[in-house]
Amino acid sequence: MGTQLFRYSEDNKEKFLESDNITFNDGSVVTPEEIWHYLTVEGPEKYPGSFEVNLYQGNRASRDETLPTSLKTHYLGLTFSDRMEKAKDRGKSIAFIQGGQAVDPYTAADTIALRPGLVNQWYGGLEHGNDINKANLRRRKSKEKAFHDMSFEACQTGGYEHVQEGDLRIDVIAPYTVLRCSDVSYGVEAHRHGPKKDVKLFNVDYPLRYQADKPWAIEYFAQNLRRLVGTLDEVTGRVTTEEDVTKAIQLHNEGRRLGTELAELWWSADVPPTNSADRASLVALGNLEVHGDVQASLSVLKEAKKFIAERVRNGVKGHAVIDNPKRIFILGSCVGINGSRSEDAGAIVVGRDDQWSHCTSLVEEEGDPYYNLAKTTLEYPYEQSIEKRAHWTIEQIRKSRADGVIFIHNWGCNTQAAVARPIVDIIKRETGIPTYIHELELGGLQHEQEQNRVNAFIEML
Amino acid sequence: MSIKTLEKVRKRLEERPEELKRAREDGRKVVGWVGYNVPEEIIHALGFIPVRIAVGGDDRLVEVGARYASSKTCVFIREIVGAFAENQDPFIQQTDFLAFDATCLQNYRAAEVIEYFFKKDVVVLGVPRNFDWDEAKQYFAHEANEFTRLLEERAEAPLDASRLAESVALYNDIRKTLKSIYVFQAAKDNVISWEEVYDLIQAGELLDKQEYLSLLQQTLAELQELQQNPVIEGDDGNSRLFISGSLIPRGDRKLIGIIKSVGGRIVGDDLWSGILPHLDLDIKEISPAGVALAYLNRTPHAALPYLDLASDKRLKKLHELLSESKAQGVIYHTLRYCDPFTFKAKETKNVLAKSGIPLLEIHTEYAGSDYEAMKTRVEAFVEMIKIKSEITEEEGVLADA
Ligand code: SF4
Numbered sequence: 001m002g003t004q005l006f007r008y009s010e011d012n013k014e015k016f017l018e019s020d021n022i023t024f025n026d027g028s029v030v031t032p033e034e035i036w037h038y039l040t041v042e043g044p045e046k047y048p049g050s051f052e053v054n055l056y057q058g059n060r061a062s063r064d065e066t067l068p069t070s071l072k073t074h075y076l077g078l079t080f081s082d083r084m085e086k087a088k089d090r091g092k093s094i095a096f097i098q099g100g101q102a103v104d105p106y107t108a109a110d111t112i113a114l115r116p117g118l119v120n121q122w123y124g125g126l127e128h129g130n131d132i133n134k135a136n137l138r139r140r141k142s143k144e145k146a147f148h149d150m151s152f153e154a155c156q157t158g159g160y161e162h163v164q165e166g167d168l169r170i171d172v173i174a175p176y177t178v179l180r181c182s183d184v185s186y187g188v189e190a191h192r193h194g195p196k197k198d199v200k201l202f203n204v205d206y207p208l209r210y211q212a213d214k215p216w217a218i219e220y221f222a223q224n225l226r227r228l229v230g231t232l233d234e235v236t237g238r239v240t241t242e243e244d245v246t247k248a249i250q251l252h253n254e255g256r257r258l259g260t261e262l263a264e265l266w267w268s269a270d271v272p273p274t275n276s277a278d279r280a281s282l283v284a285l286g287n288l289e290v291h292g293d294v295q296a297s298l299s300v301l302k303e304a305k306k307f308i309a310e311r312v313r314n315g316v317k318g319h320a321v322i323d324n325p326k327r328i329f330i331l332g333s334c335v336g337i338n339g340s341r342s343e344d345a346g347a348i349v350v351g352r353d354d355q356w357s358h359c360t361s362l363v364e365e366e367g368d369p370y371y372n373l374a375k376t377t378l379e380y381p382y383e384q385s386i387e388k389r390a391h392w393t394i395e396q397i398r399k400s401r402a403d404g405v406i407f408i409h410n411w412g413c414n415t416q417a418a419v420a421r422p423i424v425d426i427i428k429r430e431t432g433i434p435t436y437i438h439e440l441e442l443g444g445l446q447h448e449q450e451q452n453r454v455n456a457f458i459e460m461l
Numbered sequence: 462m463s464i465k466t467l468e469k470v471r472k473r474l475e476e477r478p479e480e481l482k483r484a485r486e487d488g489r490k491v492v493g494w495v496g497y498n499v500p501e502e503i504i505h506a507l508g509f510i511p512v513r514i515a516v517g518g519d520d521r522l523v524e525v526g527a528r529y530a531s532s533k534t535c536v537f538i539r540e541i542v543g544a545f546a547e548n549q550d551p552f553i554q555q556t557d558f559l560a561f562d563a564t565c566l567q568n569y570r571a572a573e574v575i576e577y578f579f580k581k582d583v584v585v586l587g588v589p590r591n592f593d594w595d596e597a598k599q600y601f602a603h604e605a606n607e608f609t610r611l612l613e614e615r616a617e618a619p620l621d622a623s624r625l626a627e628s629v630a631l632y633n634d635i636r637k638t639l640k641s642i643y644v645f646q647a648a649k650d651n652v653i654s655w656e657e658v659y660d661l662i663q664a665g666e667l668l669d670k671q672e673y674l675s676l677l678q679q680t681l682a683e684l685q686e687l688q689q690n691p692v693i694e695g696d697d698g699n700s701r702l703f704i705s706g707s708l709i710p711r712g713d714r715k716l717i718g719i720i721k722s723v724g725g726r727i728v729g730d731d732l733w734s735g736i737l738p739h740l741d742l743d744i745k746e747i748s749p750a751g752v753a754l755a756y757l758n759r760t761p762h763a764a765l766p767y768l769d770l771a772s773d774k775r776l777k778k779l780h781e782l783l784s785e786s787k788a789q790g791v792i793y794h795t796l797r798y799c800d801p802f803t804f805k806a807k808e809t810k811n812v813l814a815k816s817g818i819p820l821l822e823i824h825t826e827y828a829g830s831d832y833e834a835m836k837t838r839v840e841a842f843v844e845m846i847k848i849k850s851e852i853t854e855e856e857g858v859l860a861d862a
């Protein structure tokens with residue numbers, strides 16, 4: 001039997017064409033017509049894997065086609081690789097960053113900031129015509145290079161496999177290091193022995209332990225951010241002013257505000273207005289970095305709020321959401337569960353702490369922008385002590401009315417794994433909600449066994 | 462030939478837990494410290510008794526620790542967490558509170574987990590990763606002051622500058638004497654082995670510092686009497702090995718035992734449980750910040766990233782120590798999930814290869830199941846070094862002929 005492919009139905013075309021354009025950083029615009037054409041003609045040819053009906057990868061035979069935002073985020077995802085290539089051709093600077101951090105200083109310095117997942121997405125999109133298995137095989141092969149040059153216990157390799165092989169034109173590796181990730185600083189360091197000497201390396205040193213209350217720690221981190229911007233400027237050849245940084249903060253605050261409002265709107269609904277995957281891609285827009293184009297994310301985000309408000313008002317239920325699903329809140333870095341299969345098992349994902357933590361952290365707009373950024377970053381709820389992080393998480397769990405909590409960590413993620421048990425311990429103690437710790441295999445296709453464990457938990461709920 | 466003082470050290474170690482117990486009954490407090498940049502002199506000068514919590518080699522405790530800190534945490538930290546969970550270790554039992562640093566993220570996480578599950582009072586010292594920056598030094602100076610403030614609170618007394626000067630002088634003497642002793646183990650016709658010196662270094666993590674200095678001085682006097690002029694020679698007929706990589710704490714002697722059993726001779730190390738922390742510690746100013754900065758200015762720990770390979774102080778120090786000890790090969794020990802060292806294994810191997818020094822990475826944990834596999838690899842490595850040095854020797858003879 002051949003692979004079954006999903007296709008957008010012409011029935012929804014007319015409604016979709018009424019939606020807004022997407023405006024990009026460089027001022028260019030893409031119309032709904034162009035998006036529709038891409039999603040129905042060009043996209044399926046280039047990236048059949050993305051249209052492949054494969055429940056293991058969360059690809060259903062039908063999608064929420066009446067939610068224009070869902071189509072637009074799909075479009076932005078599919079065009080990601082091409083857009084990054086074009087940005088490079090135009091001389092745009094690109095930085096490798098860490099997940100879980102905001103990108104205000106990079107935006108200020110006119111640099112596209114890509115977290116590990118996006119770097120992989122860029123690489124993945126460079127080859128056309130792959131189905132899911134082929135794309136995964138290619139990803140794994142490339143990771144082997146990093147494992148070989150570093151450690152097979154590595155989770156995060158700092159983009160080493162792509163940059164050092166010359167596959168991706170990344171100019172600077174400059175993540176906030178240590179913030180939540182055990183591996184990233186070693187990944188950055190590894191580049192020093194790779195063949196590519198022209199890639200700049202920079203560690204934005206995120207100090208640890210109750211640092212948000214220490215003026216000297218805030219000042220040190222602010223100094224890291226100043227030096228970061230200096231390094232980014234060395235690549236672009238421009239001079240970023242404090243005013244640029246303040247403007248970037250204002251822009252990102254707008255995204256964070258909208259993202260937070262959107263999530264709260266979603267939570268306020270009696271019936272989930274979207275399914276898990278759509279919720280995740282909507283809320284992810286709040287940090288504005290998810291599609292490698294801040295303005296594009298912002299324009300889709302603004303429109304999304306309108307659609308969700310309408311659905312909430314009219315009591316519309318998201319696509320493929322069952323009645324009274326068990327509401328799951330996910331904890332842990334760089335991870336998630338298979339939304340559609342979990343939905344089929346009777347659940348829905350109503351929130352995550354990762355990404356959400358910094359989306360909810362607004363930066364003060366008056367005064368020294370570096371100091372303000374540093375202060376807020378050191379206050380990220382996700383990065384606080386076990387108790388503080390757990391208490392913030394409990395608040396989110398309550399707001400989202402979750403029935404169960406899954407703490408997931410990747411196989412090689414020591415930092416998150418180490419605190420999984422105490423955090424779920426507190427949550428269980430203080431909310432009585434069932435919790436479950438789940439370990440994900442590193443970077444592979446999602447396995448039946450993994451889903452079985454999740455399903456067993458859902459069943460127990 | 463045996464050094465009599467070493468016997469004394471062993472005996473004093475056995476008596477030490479009881480002694481700590483009595484000291485606590487007399488109102489003294491014991492501080493268990495865990496980490497790589499904890500400025501011990503400050504703890505000592507405040508009248509606390511510092512003991513380093515560094516235990517290894519017990520797979521059962523690793524299992525216990527995994528229940529609290531996950532099975533993905535490094536073996537060393539898992540065992541420490543397990544040891545706190547069981548509370549059977551005679552030194553851990555005697556600790557009043559703990560001092561950790563954030564050099565290694567996993568170490569830091571252990572502090573959080575131990576604090577949470579075992580309700581231990583923990584003081585944590587932040588450590589900058591961009592350690593060579595002036596701003597990082599300023600940050601660390603503040604952290605040292607804050608660390609001191611937290612200790613003062615627990616001591617219910619301020620830190621006295623003259624007491625700190627005394628502690629610094631004492632620790633300086635210890636370091637100086639250790640360095641002198643260390644030369645003897647690498648010498649030709651050595652009267653003390655590296656293993657004995659290694660145990661001696663680790664004894665200092667637990668014994669009273671004043672007494673420890675005196676024991677070191679007695680050891681040195683004995684050594685000087687037995688071997689007036691220790692000379693380190695490269696071609697002494699042994700496979701001269703150097704150990705690098707993840708720490709090897711008390712209780713873990715698996716790899717060291719294997720090396721010995723296959724005829725390898727260890728002549729040096731740059732382990733954080735060995736001589737390295739005692740080297741290049743130059744305290745320029747008697748103040749908490751002065752002491753802490755001297756710690757940070759040593760050879761950096763592998764958990765602190767450094768982005769320029771050519772000027773990396775860790776690799777420079779490794780080369781320097783290899784040349785001093787005239788080692789012919791490096792056994793690079795990496796513990797399961799010890800990212801700071803495993804990430805650098807291949808790189809270190811490649812760097813050393815340029816100087817013609819072979820490196821064997823041994824990736825292991827505390828279980829005994831890999832013993833035979835490790836032994837086979839170490840044996841082959843030792844053999845390879847022997848053959849290599851025989852060939853070099855023959856070539857030398859031919860060249861001379
Ligand atoms: S899963 Fe953990 S180790 Fe891996 S990239 Fe994310 S934070 Fe880092």
Ligand code: SF4
Binds near residue numbers: 536565708801
């Ligand atoms: S350096 Fe290695 S052994 Fe030491 S605490 Fe860190 S991960 Fe564990």
